[in-house]
Structure formats: C-alpha cells, structure tokens
Amino acid sequence: MIEIQWQMRRMLRRLGVVGLSGLALLLLALAIFLAGVAPMQGRVDALRKQLAARPIQQLTTPPALSPEQSLAGDLDMFQQRFPTVEKLSDQLDTLFQLADQYELTIDKGEYALNERQGGALRRFEVTLPVSGTYPHIRGFVLHVLDKLPATALADVVLEREKIAEGRAKATLRFVMFVRKHA
Numbered sequence: 001m002i003e004i005q006w007q008m009r010r011m012l013r014r015l016g017v018v019g020l021s022g023l024a025l026l027l028l029a030l031a032i033f034l035a036g037v038a039p040m041q042g043r044v045d046a047l048r049k050q051l052a053a054r055p056i057q058q059l060t061t062p063p064a065l066s067p068e069q070s071l072a073g074d075l076d077m078f079q080q081r082f083p084t085v086e087k088l089s090d091q092l093d094t095l096f097q098l099a100d101q102y103e104l105t106i107d108k109g110e111y112a113l114n115e116r117q118g119g120a121l122r123r124f125e126v127t128l129p130v131s132g133t134y135p136h137i138r139g140f141v142l143h144v145l146d147k148l149p150a151t152a153l154a155d156v157v158l159e160r161e162k163i164a165e166g167r168a169k170a171t172l173r174f175v176m177f178v179r180k181h182a
Helices: 002-053 067-079 085-101 134-147
Strands: 110-115 121-133 151-159 167-179
Touching (some): 085 134, 085 167
16 A cells, blocks of 8 residues: 555656646546537437438529529619608608707708619709708718618708808708609
C-alpha cells in the first residue's frame, strides 16, 4: 500500500501541472463521450435504418415560369402595393391631420391628378403652402413620407422674412402615386 502511494506521488511529480491538466482533460472528454455521444449513436443508427426502409419519393417541382411571366407577376405584385384612386381622400385626411399635429398653417393648396399614357399608376400632385417653425415643417415632411409610403416629396421652397424670425413659409409639393384600377 505504501509503495503504491509512493509510486503515485512519483508519477504526479513527473507529470507536473501540464501533464495533470492533460490527464484531467482526457478524463473529461471520456466522460462526455460516454454520457452524450455514445447513447446518441444508437439513436442515429435507428434513424438511418428507418430512412433506408422508406421508399424513395420523387420530388415534384412546380413548372418553371418564363421570364416574361415572372416579370409580369413581380410587376403586378409591385403595383398592388400602391393605394387605389378611391383611397386618395384617406391619404389627404392623413396629410392634413399630420399638418395639424405639427401645428402648421396651410394656405390654399393646389391639387392635380396626372395620368401618363400606358402606365398603371397615376400621379396625384399636392402643392401645400404652409407656415410654421422650421423643425415643425421638417418633422411634418418626414412624418408624411413615413406614414404614406406611396408619396414622394417633389419640391420644397423655404422662405424666411428675417433670419431671427422663428416662423418660416414653405411650399411643399408632394406626389402621391395611386393605381388606376382596384
């Protein structure tokens, strides 16, 4: 018994810290293998047998579309993202509500519905002369573009009587794109 203890101490001194660390890692890897990997090997083998017993099924692929058909589908999906002409009143309501929210004064606006030959979209141009503080005007424009994604800002004219004056006048021209047909 004493000789075994002496042999163990001698071996531990010869191994040193690095050797003991390696031995501990080896024992840890063995424990992980026995506790985790070995039990799963039986499950993997059972699943392989199950898969081999299944009959082979042919995969069915949908028929390929021609480039013209694919492009037409993509174009139709793109156009469906735009509101219809019937929704213009709702969009204008949103525009005016946002102007009220930003405490802007709207003078007399101008509206025009333009249609190009052969296109699926119409352009509804709204020219709004507004007055308010510069941060309110800027916030209004950004909020309109965020809230009405089918709207673009076409033109901005900003005027200020005096540099020190807090209020500014702006003429904003928005273009709302709408579909011709529902």
